[in-house]
Amino acid sequence: MAYSDKVIDHYTNPRNVGTLDKSKNNVGTGLVGAPECGDVMRLQIEVDANNVITDAKFKTFGCGSAIASSSLATEWLKGKSIDDAMAIDNMDIVEELALPPVKIHCSVLAEDAIKAAINDYRVKNGLEALVSEKSHH
Amino acid sequence: MNLPIYLDNNATTPMDPRVLEAMIPYFTQKFGNAASRNHPFGWAAEEGVDYAREQVAKLIGANEKEIIFTSGATEANNLAIKGVFEMYKDKGNHIITCTTEHKAVLDACKHLEKLGAEITYLQVKSDGLINLQELENAITDKTILVSIMYGNNEIGVIQPIKEISAITHKHGALFFTDATQAVGKIPVDVIADGIDLMAFSAHKMYGPKGVGALYVRRKNPRVKVTAQMDGGGHERGMRSGTLNVPGIVGFGKACELCNLEMAEEAKRLSALRDKLESSLTILEESYVNGNREYRLPHVANISFKYVEGEGLMMAMKDMAVSSGSACTSASLEPSYVLKSLGLSDDLAHSSIRFGLGRFTTEEEVNFAIEQTKKAVNHLRDLSPLWEMFKEGIDLDKVEWVEH
Numbered sequence: 001m002a003y004s005d006k007v008i009d010h011y012t013n014p015r016n017v018g019t020l021d022k023s024k025n026n027v028g029t030g031l032v033g034a035p036e037c038g039d040v041m042r043l044q045i046e047v048d049a050n051n052v053i054t055d056a057k058f059k060t061f062g063c064g065s066a067i068a069s070s071s072l073a074t075e076w077l078k079g080k081s082i083d084d085a086m087a088i089d090n091m092d093i094v095e096e097l098a099l100p101p102v103k104i105h106c107s108v109l110a111e112d113a114i115k116a117a118i119n120d121y122r123v124k125n126g127l128e129a130l131v132s133e134k135s136h137h
Numbered sequence: 138m139n140l141p142i143y144l145d146n147n148a149t150t151p152m153d154p155r156v157l158e159a160m161i162p163y164f165t166q167k168f169g170n171a172a173s174r175n176h177p178f179g180w181a182a183e184e185g186v187d188y189a190r191e192q193v194a195k196l197i198g199a200n201e202k203e204i205i206f207t208s209g210a211t212e213a214n215n216l217a218i219k220g221v222f223e224m225y226k227d228k229g230n231h232i233i234t235c236t237t238e239h240k241a242v243l244d245a246c247k248h249l250e251k252l253g254a255e256i257t258y259l260q261v262k263s264d265g266l267i268n269l270q271e272l273e274n275a276i277t278d279k280t281i282l283v284s285i286m287y288g289n290n291e292i293g294v295i296q297p298i299k300e301i302s303a304i305t306h307k308h309g310a311l312f313f314t315d316a317t318q319a320v321g322k323i324p325v326d327v328i329a330d331g332i333d334l335m336a337f338s339a340h341k342m343y344g345p346k347g348v349g350a351l352y353v354r355r356k357n358p359r360v361k362v363t364a365q366m367d368g369g370g371h372e373r374g375m376r377s378g379t380l381n382v383p384g385i386v387g388f389g390k391a392c393e394l395c396n397l398e399m400a401e402e403a404k405r406l407s408a409l410r411d412k413l414e415s416s417l418t419i420l421e422e423s424y425v426n427g428n429r430e431y432r433l434p435h436v437a438n439i440s441f442k443y444v445e446g447e448g449l450m451m452a453m454k455d456m457a458v459s460s461g462s463a464c465t466s467a468s469l470e471p472s473y474v475l476k477s478l479g480l481s482d483d484l485a486h487s488s489i490r491f492g493l494g495r496f497t498t499e500e501e502v503n504f505a506i507e508q509t510k511k512a513v514n515h516l517r518d519l520s521p522l523w524e525m526f527k528e529g530i531d532l533d534k535v536e537w538v539e540h
Binding site: 003011014017019031032033034035036037038039040041042059060061062063064066067112116 | 443444445446447448451452462471481482483486518519520521522523524532537538
């Protein structure tokens with residue numbers, strides 16, 4: 001199975017690899033997946049006073065599609081409001097990266113990581129964690 | 138050096154040009170059916186097959202009458218296991234095998250379970266070898282067959298075949314071995330090794346795809362298998378179907394070449410393999426899987442902790458290797474062979490198999506070492522697990538959100 005050009009591009013030149021200071025109140029961290037499953041994503045967002053995401057970073061243990069999904073997610077997150085970020089759907093990622101059916105779980109994991117990062121930020125700032133209406137599991 | 142380089146010789150090998158040369162006349166000139174006994178076209182084909190049968194038999198120390206040509210090792214494995222079960226069902230219904238066998242053996246056994254067979258799946262030790270005492274303890278008066286592979290396809294470990302066959306025979310059962318990865322790579326002798334039935338394949342030893350053989354012993358004891366396909370009664374009635382003459386001729390030539398060259402080749406490849414391993418295990422947290430003493434000369438299976446195998450292979454883009462990672466298959470389960478050794482799922486996901494071969498050069502191995510190192514470092518820079526490991530976090534204590 002060949003990878004799409006966009007997966008190869010994100011894999012070869014991953015955007016926004018790195019670590020934000022998770023002790024800061026305006027940083028939300030999402031860590032999803034498990035080593036036994038072969039994918040772990042850590043996605044972090046930094047949020048300003050207007051609820052806009054000013055920075056996003058990731059690190060991913062996983063296949064090329066998982067790395068590309070999280071790289072793409074950080075690109076999309078920067079500049080978005082928390083509400084808009086919450087609306088990112090895994091199928092948008094599938095479409096953008098032309099992921100085959102066997103790799104859809106990579107996009108699901110990226111969506112989960114976004115939501116986990118947002119919720120971490122919310123809880124840190126005294127807000128309730130949001131529950132996603134849809135369930136992939 | 139041409140890119141990409143091929144280091145997946147356990148999956149298949151390129152055909153040796155000398156094999157191709159031997160095959161060519163049998164496509165267009167000597168195209169006869171080897172079973173046509175009454176004209177020169179048939180005779181020419183039969184002559185080619187007879188000669189190949191001798192070449193194949195010679196490589197494994199057998200008599201040519203003991204070679205049953207098949208479409209490959211999968212068919213030979215099926216014929217051996219199902220054929221023995223059917224032929225010896227009055228004697229018993231118990232078969233012993235082990236958890237690291239190829240799927241062609243395991244799934245044939247599973248099929249027989251539905252037909253009333255009792256199967257014992259022996260566990261292997263952490264180095265991939267079976268425990269001989271456990272084997273002996275598992276044998277009952279209903280045991281008709283012990284099926285243990287010669288060399289493993291993923292980690293290359295070589296089972297103690299002589300000891301296994303001796304134990305098997307002591308208790309009156311037959312010994313079958315799937316020797317697909319071993320024949321042509323290391324000396325295999327059916328008499329010295331005490332083998333009653335043995336499956337092997339041409340395309341793993343620089344011959345063509347689509348042809349293999351089952352060795353079936355004719356003396357001490359005389360072994361029979363029930364045919365699994367009905368037809369013209371070819372191959373002493375054990376395997377019907379018009380013989381694949383060009384394939385068989387190529388198989389014979391491949392065996393002859395292995396016989397001549399394998400000792401030198403094994404020496405050269407094990408030196409290259411050792412170089413590859415010692416250069417790559419310099420990387421932190423990298424581990425060689427399987428016993429390092431009893432193993433095939435051309436396979437190295439290494440886990441690079443905290444990176445995922447498929448992601449890693451993508452970075453090793455100018456080389457063809459394979460991984461025990463789940464992501465390479467639709468099942469999402471990592472390699473059952475590596476898990477049988479007791480490897481955790483994450484280490485199984487992190488494994489790469491390098492399979493060297495006759496045409497692998499030192500230059501290619503050097504290239505592979507550099508590419509792999511670069512790829513592992515690239516992936517570790519991206520890996521949250523590597524960062525956590527470096528921070529001293531115990532990953533076993535993290536509560537993962539499984540999905």
